[in-house]
Amino acid sequence: MTITESREQKSGGGGETTIRSVSFVAFDLRFAEPGGVTVPGSGDEPQALLDRGPDGRAQLPGTSLAGALRELVGEERAEAWFGPVLEEGVEARASRIWVLGGRRLDDAPGDVFASTKIDRTRGAAHDSTLRREEVLPAGARFRVFLRWDDASPAEVEELTGLIAGWRPLIGRGVSRGRGRCVAEDVRHGTLLLSEPDDLLRWLTLSGPDLVAAVAVELVASGGAGADADVLFRVPVSIAGPWRIGTGEKPPKGSREPIPLRRLGGKTVVPGSSVKGLLRSRAEFILRSVGVSPSPCLEASCGECWPCRVFGYGGGQDSGASSVGERAAVRVADAVVADPVDAERTHIAIDRFTGGVLDGALYTTKVLEGGTFPVAVGRLAIDEDTEREVRAVLRLVLEDLNDRIIGMGGGTTRGYGSVRVDFEAATGLPSLDEARNELARMVRRSADDGS
Ligand SMILES: [Zn+2]
Incomplete structure (x- = not known):
């Protein structure tokens, strides 16, 4: 029986009581280049608009982050930690690690970039191929939260070590200088639900407050050089x-x-x-x-x-x-x-x-x-x-x-x-x-x- 299947069965009858520990990982993703996850615009809008949450702020959807994290950890660990790749939208449920999404930390507005396609026969730009797209400026920052139930300390150490040296490419346009991010301020912490203090925190706090209270252990930066690629x-x-x-x-x-x-x-x-x-x-x-x-x-x-x-x-x-x-x-x-x-x-x-x-x-x-x-x-x-x-x-x-x-x-x-x-x-x-x-x-x- 796989982990996924056993979780599904447990969740039928108050699954949370069977969890022994809850680990949280939190880190910043800072855009070192303009970028962002976009959705198609319509009418007079730019052809690509930043994906925004209900509050109107640009967001990094959990599915994009989960995809990038899978790439980071490699195929074998991705399957064990995030579950097998299924159809879109099913992935998050089958995952041991839950990507709780990214919260925007800064207020810089999006920029609209216009660009033209180069005409290959003349080497000049085509006016008719002007495209406009909305991107986040370099420096935009998101706090990302992960939850991992019943992870071993070695597993948490392995994952946070990888994240500390992470420089992912997020969103579209990565081949023309968009979307390079740097992971910073990587922290983690674990609640043991058999411990009364931990259980109390688990029951009284929730959301980002809970993660911030638990994930306090700072991971040393991996220090991948900016010129590594x-x-x-x-x-x-x-x-x-x-x-x-x-x-x-x-x-x-x-x-x-x-x-x-x-x-x-x-x-x-x-x-x-x-x-x-x-x-x-x-x-x-x-x-x-x-x-x-x-x-x-x-x-x-x-x-x-x-x-x-x-x-x-x-x-x-x-x-x-x-x-x-x-x-x-x-x-x-x-x-x-x-x-x-x-x-x-x-x-x-x-x-x-x-x-x-x-x-x-x-x-x-x-x-x-x-x-x-x-x-x-x-x-x-x-x-x-x-x-x-x-x-x-x-x-x-x-x-x-x-x-x-x-x-x-x-x-x-x-x-x-x-x-x-x-x-x-x-x-x-x-x-x-x-x-x-x-x-x-x-x-x-x-x-x-x-
Ligand atoms: Zn060709």
């Missing part, structure tokens, strides 16, 4: 006018300059833009050397190298479900250090006559300098693919440094030049090593195809 990182500096906007246009007739993408008062290079740029140039390089299967045009085949590495599925830059965008790597948002702010005025040219449109002057905010890191992290990736990613993206970065491609908006007008500081890079091969690896990829793909 980084494949490579390289500093990039802005050389000349540069802009990544929000994708949204100012109201007609507005004299306000078109803003840069900013977050918490800082100019931010969105992971989705960098990922789109790396991908479109990687596709070009792989096509030109004749790797097979040739990179698809729609980023949707799931077979070609860019699909396997960067993800695939309809609207993968922004609108896809977490299943559709399954990717091997991720690119996080980066903050621009030492930004040199400026404004530039442009004249809108009538593309049909080549004349200047009457009064069509507009001003944009730009950066003339500043530095930021391009960092690519691992999701699910094997050793061979890791080596290939480092090589192919080293060649993409070479093209970026040589100004063959630019970054951000206005590249056809000379915007978006950057310098890539290869000397200060970590995790990148030399140019020769990268070319050799690319040659091996071509040979391997030819062998596979014959």
Whole structure:
């Protein structure tokens, strides 16, 4: 008889009296990046809205947390502790560990991010694919509570030890720099119901108060380094006018300059833009050397190298479900250090006559300098693919440094030049090593195809 079955039978007649001990685990999940669990919006709303509780506050549903915890503990323990994977909604009942949900600790409002899908043939953004999604800002914090009946002290120690080093990815968009969380302030405690004091607390307190009163034993942090999942990182500096906007246009007739993408008062290079740029140039390089299967045009085949590495599925830059965008790597948002702010005025040219449109002057905010890191992290990736990613993206970065491609908006007008500081890079091969690896990829793909 499994644990699940015995619990179900006991619960028929006052099951709680058969429990000998109740352990509670409590910890904070802090979003180190913007993120959150979302639901589809409708009408004029953003396409993705934060999942909210009855009190209107953003919430992390127990099912999302339970799924992430299962991944943390591994398949074998997941089955023993959380029960077998059943249909959605049944899982919580069959679990020994109850995920009591996450309580929001801060009040920061959600941000609405707009992003555009990169057109793979032109390397430019499609206006028609503007998507808006609501996300929690980095720094959002939730207190998560777990209850575990009749757990052995060794089991509690094992679980809390794992949680103390936990840096889960929660919600959607994880491959474009969303959802990295850090577990902090991990505490646990156990009530022995044969002890009168413990029994009294069990009977007189409830909910978060009970957990807070019991789970007081602090677990030392596992201290997983922030860079534990980084494949490579390289500093990039802005050389000349540069802009990544929000994708949204100012109201007609507005004299306000078109803003840069900013977050918490800082100019931010969105992971989705960098990922789109790396991908479109990687596709070009792989096509030109004749790797097979040739990179698809729609980023949707799931077979070609860019699909396997960067993800695939309809609207993968922004609108896809977490299943559709399954990717091997991720690119996080980066903050621009030492930004040199400026404004530039442009004249809108009538593309049909080549004349200047009457009064069509507009001003944009730009950066003339500043530095930021391009960092690519691992999701699910094997050793061979890791080596290939480092090589192919080293060649993409070479093209970026040589100004063959630019970054951000206005590249056809000379915007978006950057310098890539290869000397200060970590995790990148030399140019020769990268070319050799690319040659091996071509040979391997030819062998596979014959
Ligand atoms: Zn493909």
